[in-house]
Amino acid sequence: MKHLLSVEKLTRDAVESILAAAKSWKAERRTSSRRPLAGQVWALLFSKSSTRTRVSFEVGIRELGGQPLFLSANEIQLGRGELIKDTARVLGRMVHGAIIRTFAQADVEEFAAHAGIPTINALTDDEHPCQILTDVFTYQEKRGPIQGKVVTFVGDGACNVPVSWMFAAAALGFELRIAAPKEFQPSPELLSRARGKISCTEDLRAAAKGADLLYTDVWVSMGKEAEAPERVKVLGGYQINQAMVKLAKPDALVMHCLPAYRGKEIDEATFEANAQTIFDQAENRLHVQKAILDWIVC
Ligand code: CP
Ligand code: NVA
Numbered sequence: 386m387k388h389l390l391s392v393e394k395l396t397r398d399a400v401e402s403i404l405a406a407a408k409s410w411k412a413e414r415r416t417s418s419r420r421p422l423a424g425q426v427w428a429l430l431f432s433k434s435s436t437r438t439r440v441s442f443e444v445g446i447r448e449l450g451g452q453p454l455f456l457s458a459n460e461i462q463l464g465r466g467e468l469i470k471d472t473a474r475v476l477g478r479m480v481h482g483a484i485i486r487t488f489a490q491a492d493v494e495e496f497a498a499h500a501g502i503p504t505i506n507a508l509t510d511d512e513h514p515c516q517i518l519t520d521v522f523t524y525q526e527k528r529g530p531i532q533g534k535v536v537t538f539v540g541d542g543a544c545n546v547p548v549s550w551m552f553a554a555a556a557l558g559f560e561l562r563i564a565a566p567k568e569f570q571p572s573p574e575l576l577s578r579a580r581g582k583i584s585c586t587e588d589l590r591a592a593a594k595g596a597d598l599l600y601t602d603v604w605v606s607m608g609k610e611a612e613a614p615e616r617v618k619v620l621g622g623y624q625i626n627q628a629m630v631k632l633a634k635p636d637a638l639v640m641h642c643l644p645a646y647r648g649k650e651i652d653e654a655t656f657e658a659n660a661q662t663i664f665d666q667a668e669n670r671l672h673v674q675k676a677i678l679d680w681i682v683c
């Protein structure tokens with residue numbers, strides 16, 4: 386049985402096959418009659434807010450012939466203390482797959498271990514694999530192979546999104562530069578696990594120089610709200626703006642996983658100048674996740 390729990394555990398072959406299929410799913414969105422989820426119900430079990438991930442999975446499951454079942458963790462017994470492994474064993478007897486957004490990575494892994502159904506990580510504190518597969522897909526759609534390119538991540542370099550980028554760098558052979566204050570850089574343990582061509586620096590200008598892709602994410606991830614004042618203070622300045630864009634390659638892309646906070650991790654002018662790319666990136670969540678679902682059930 387296949388799961389998608391992290392980029393770390395995905396093989397290069399799996400990544401390539403998902404990205405190739407996403408291209409077909411996108412091209413054939415209106416014409417394809419393939420329904421690999423026909424007769425299936427997939428649960429979306431979410432403990433955190435979501436716009437893109439929820440909508441793209443709900444629409445994608447329907448387009449693949451299945452039915453989504455959205456479950457807010459607080460509205461089921463899980464929110465009152467029922468164990469994850471018991472929830473998993475119940476859902477595993479009733480639905481055909483599960484898509485989980487939560488805090489601890491260990492919880493998604495525990496669910497997958499007990500449910501007996503394919504399980505997808507729709508964001509944990511550690512990784513956001515569906516997002517990064519989509520980001521790579523979007524880059525390649527616009528600029529060709531990402532192998533050998535330079536991706537510069539600016540902002541909270543230790544949260545789920547840059548961590549998934551780290552594992553993708555190793556799998557796909559591109560350079561990743563993380564521009565972040567010392568306390569928001571990934572741990573040495575994580576860097577050695579990722580094994581790719583990855584550097585961390587506090588020097589924003591050096592990180593942006595010659596980049597093919599400038600990428601950022603919120604300074605305050607879900608679950609870190611209590612740290613917001615401190616984060617805004619320490620991360621202040623770690624922003625993608627016109628000065629950063631000037632240092633990157635002339636055809637560099639600017640991407641953001643969204644939601645965006647203008648004036649914080651990106652300025653208004655740079656966001657709007659790159660809105661086409663950023664909203665293509667958001668749309669591509671649908672196509673890439675259809676490819677993930679198809680890959681997981683086949
Ligand atoms: N980028 C992303 O995962 O967006 P949502 O939190 O809206 O799902
Ligand atoms: N790092 C962000 C990603 C949001 C899609 C968070 O976890 O809130």
